[in-house]
Amino acid sequence: MIDKSVASAEAAVADIFDGARVMIGGFGTAGMPDQLIDALIAHGAKDLTIINNNAGNGDTGLAALLKAKRVRKIVCSFPRQSDSYHFDALYHAGEIELELVPQGNLAARIQAAGAGLGAIYTPTGYGTLLADGKETREIDGRQYVLEYPIHADFALIKALHGDRWGNLVYRKTARNFGPIMAMAAKCTIAQVSDIVPLGALDPEGVVTPGIFVQRLVAIGNAVRAAA
Template sequence: MIDKSSASLTEVLSKIKDGSTIMIGGFGTAGQPTELIDGLIELGKKELVIINNNAGNGDYGLAKLIKADAVRKIICSFPRQSDSYIFDEAYRAGKIELELVPQGNLACRIQAAGMGLGPIYTPTGFGTLLAEGKPTLNYEGKDYVLENPLRADFALIKAQQGDRWGNLVYRKAARNFGPIMAMAADCTIAQVSEVVELGALDPEHIITPGIFVQHVVAVKSAQ
């Protein structure tokens, strides 16, 4: 019997090793798997490479992970906003490395990895500092720069509901990067507000099928 659900957040997260590359879902705080992030902190994980849309807000979730000196490098689109003071302090102190990726490129690079593609050509970033040292191509009169797929050892994502097979449905915009991150990671851990019986999820509403999910953890505070 396939059963990917787990009652122990700590047991599931213990599979993550120091130095792992981890995709973390969320657009700011929307869809951010906060309880999974707190679990990483409690386990004392270090030297992590994080792939996320931004670099944390306030002292919550991802920002809290950076504050705990758990992150060696972050790959993201928006490292700075009005409440990114924890990342700002860490970056200025030389405690964290940043790889800046335009948001469209971030999504496409994750998708490329999930679809089993190699490097992709994109016009975004051509002629800027982000393209330095990268191969370029002129195709039908338009310039492109080559970008590598983004893969990860783990993806930590948040969904509204899941079943024991790992099928997931999301809550509105909290979906954001979750589906493509699940496809691009070797191991996907999803926190959900509820684990439902098989057949309870409308097949037409399942965004992430269980083939891309290895663990489902019910967290009461998840939305």
């Protein structure tokens, strides 16, 4: 019987190793898997490369992971928000590496990894410092920059409901990067509000099929009896 549910967030992240590449879903705090991040902090893995849309907000979630100095490098689009002060302090102290990626390119490169593409050409960044040292090419009279897929060892994402096979549905904008990150990581760990019986999810509403999810953990609500 296929059952991808695990008993706790701590058990779900227990094999994340030092130096791992970890994608973390969320657009700011919307859709961020806070409990999985808290479990990762408690687990103690360090020297991580984090792929996320921004560089943490306030003192919770990704910001708490940065504050704990577990991150060696961050790949993101928006590192300088008003409440990204933990990243700001680490960066100015030379204690964290930043790879700045325009948001469209970030999504496209993650999608490319999930689709098994070797590389993509994008016009975004051409003629700027972000294209320095990268291959460029003219296609139909327009200049493009060669960008490579972004892969990860693990993806930590948040969904609304899941079943024991790992099929996921999301809540509104909390969906954001979760679906494409699930496709681009070797091991996807999903935090859900509850785990519902097989057949309870409308197949037309399933955004992330279970084939892309290796583990899921119910946070905050009791797990319903699985069919």
